[in-house]
Amino acid sequence: MQNGKPSLLMGSLSSTGSSEELSDERRPSQTSSTLLSVGPSPIQDRKSSVVSVYGKGGRKTSVVSRSTSQNTLATTPPTSAPPTSRKDSSLSSRLTSTFAGSLRYIYLADNRLDDDVFDQITLLAELRVLNLSYNDEITDMPQRSIKSWPQLVELYLSGSQLASLPADDLEESSLLQTLYINGNRFTNLPADISRAKKLAVLDCGNNYLKYNISNVPYDWNWNLNPNLRYLNLSGNKRLEIKQTTWAGQGMLGPGDVDREQYTDFSRLLNLRVLGLMDVTLTQPSIPDQSEDRRVRTSGSLAGHLPYGMADTLGKNEHLSTVDLVVPRFNASEIEMLLGLFDGQALSSGGSKIAKYLHENFGNVFTQELKALKTRQNETPADALRRAFLAVNKDLVTVSIQHTEDRPRTTHRSASQPLVLSKEDLTSGGVATVVYLQGTELYVANVGNVQAMLIQTDGTHKILTRKHDPAEPSERSRIREAGGWVSRNGRLNDTLEVSRAFGYSHLMPIVQAAPHVSNMTIRETDDIILMATRELWEYLSPGW
Structure with missing residues (x-):
């Protein structure tokens, strides 16, 4: 241990997004009973909606007046709120009746969930920990899904069929500290992962990684996340970490010198565990193992x-x-x-x-x-x-x-x-x-x-x-x-x-x-x- x-x-x-600020794009169906529903939707027809008749900003009731000069009725036509207002109010009303605004930790590992699970989980704006590992029917993570969880600290997606991440969802203000994507089908890692400045644990072992680790800023490199404490690349048998000779007009520029340093692990000063089993290493700069650091570079055969x-x-x-x-x-x-x-x-x-x-x-x-x-x-x-x-x-x-x-x-x-x-x-x-x-x-x-x-x-x-x-x-x-x-x-x-x-x-x-x-x-x-x-x-x- x-x-x-x-x-x-x-x-x-x-610190914290309200459930009322959820995007309309991930709103449950008006008529369906879903993971977040407490029963069928009470709103079957917008014309008879309680929100439209009585709600603030909703549809006003008709005003009937009797003219003194004419024996006729004058009617003021009803005015309606913009459709978006009604939709937002409806969504807010439904989510208030569920755990969407309070659930912070959800563990759904080792089930048979598929990509449809994100339609519901993206409504849980207060999530801190999400574990969807070992659901091997998950093949794609929708764009903007990570943005739906502004408070997310730990994300576990191990043992699925993912080949990409909506990493462009990550922002400088991201609170993400732990990311497990091991046991998937990744061939490269997006450079956008580096936006998660607080990232301390990254496990991407047992994938199919094969890319130029010096191809910054287009692909990810560990030196872009200097706060890493745990990094596992083991099991990527096609991955090569080697120093690249850069030549341009007979001399190297400052940028080329930096590229040479992208193979250097010793710059990760907080690193505790480094897994490089089965990875091809060609003269990389690897830190020494000590009582406070584990470095594994052997093959997976003893x-x-x-x-x-x-x-x-x-x-x-x-x-x-x-x-x-x-x-x-x-x-x-x-x-x-x-x-x-x-x-x-x-x-x-x-x-x-x-x-x-x-x-x-x-x-x-x-x-x-x-x-x-x-x-x-x-x-x-x-x-x-x-x-x-x-x-x-x-x-x-x-x-x-x-x-x-x-x-x-x-x-x-x-x-x-x-x-x-x-x-x-x-x-x-x-x-x-x-x-x-x-x-x-x-x-x-x-x-x-x-x-x-x-x-x-x-x-x-x-x-x-x-x-x-x-x-x-x-x-x-x-x-x-x-x-x-x-x-x-x-x-x-x-x-x-x-x-x-x-x-x-x-x-x-x-x-x-x-x-x-x-x-x-x-x-x-x-x-x-x-x-x-x-x-x-x-x-x-x-x-």
């Missing part, structure tokens, strides 16, 4: 197995989760190492604990596997258990050295000195590690990152154990170590887990001894799913 977001690692064996990573930014400012994929582990064609490390979310920056585990676990595990040759009756399961304990020991040692301001020494697991803040010293992390050796699968975990094996017939098997302080055996162990479990199920009223890396101030109450399982992979075993706690809050392992 990236600062409060679910993360999945899969390997396959994947050896011969396809894999993918699904993540999203959460409510926290900084990142806390790191995924690990090592095909050909130990230079072996039959070995693979997968890991998901979830550190404690901090206010000062990304989780250095999670980053440390990501960088060093593989090295320690390799040494433990080699040591099996000198130990009788031990298996890779024992090496996994020893690796968890050894990595935690090294991590705690580094933490103590920092606290006591001792000269740092190099540990067998340390690729570089770990500089910890005061917040880091009292934090930790949880993890699940999967080791595949031929057809033998070994899984170890501490905490609440869990793994599930899904079969081809849809059945599943949980491969890990959630280390819950309230679980009877864990509660007993905690008490014996001098700890306690609060009424809300937290260890020492602090931690939600009983086993984890780090948290040296709580040792030995908290320990890193993992749960380890082993099984032989069969042809009916299809997918390994690894996810952080946030997913399991919505998807119970017992379904």
Whole structure:
């Protein structure tokens, strides 16, 4: 989970407009009962309309006077309001009887909606969040539809058949911050997206993008939205990001120099996640990965197995989760190492604990596997258990050295000195590690990152154990170590887990001894799913 977001690692064996200001163009039919109707329209005939007879600005009643000189009747002809006035009043009256003026969040994902849905949704002028993802009969988004939602902050259109957006609807004053258009049929992205100056999250992965990313101002480029924090271009196998040589009369002009910089990602100073899996990269300027930035540039195959990573930014400012994929582990064609490390979310920056585990676990595990040759009756399961304990020991040692301001020494697991803040010293992390050796699968975990094996017939098997302080055996162990479990199920009223890396101030109450399982992979075993706690809050392992 990236600062409060679910993360999945899969390997396959994947301020405010009024409702009265709505445009006449999106007004419901006078006679139809629609999504926004509370019943058939009460206005069947404009001549007998209540609005026309009694309404302000409507049709005046006839005035009858009797002349004193003539025994005749004089009639003042009725005057009528302009037709548009009657229409606006009628629409306003109908919308007042519905939720059109109050609905702000609408989630219609994973249905069978088609393009007609926009006839109704464009009447909801107060929308902040709209999710129409995975309605694969949506093929076109009408012009001016985005303008119908001046307060819109989040728009989700994933998994449909869209090939274009009415991006010219976007204006400088647009409040749009999140746009998901992944899993559609886009071949290029309109430059008008850059008008959304507040855009922070853009996911356009798994499309058919193939365009010149330096063709500004005609096509979109990420540098036009410098406030981006999340950008996913993964899965666009035809997309090439390469530096272009511009030549004109033997010299380059200022504009050409700028074009050279359009391949530069390092100018996105707020970037947290950058997805470039399966994208062809030719000497682009890509920022380095750190504890507060994830950069993925690999292919979607780990050896011969396809894999993918699904993540999203959460409510926290900084990142806390790191995924690990090592095909050909130990230079072996039959070995693979997968890991998901979830550190404690901090206010000062990304989780250095999670980053440390990501960088060093593989090295320690390799040494433990080699040591099996000198130990009788031990298996890779024992090496996994020893690796968890050894990595935690090294991590705690580094933490103590920092606290006591001792000269740092190099540990067998340390690729570089770990500089910890005061917040880091009292934090930790949880993890699940999967080791595949031929057809033998070994899984170890501490905490609440869990793994599930899904079969081809849809059945599943949980491969890990959630280390819950309230679980009877864990509660007993905690008490014996001098700890306690609060009424809300937290260890020492602090931690939600009983086993984890780090948290040296709580040792030995908290320990890193993992749960380890082993099984032989069969042809009916299809997918390994690894996810952080946030997913399991919505998807119970017992379904």
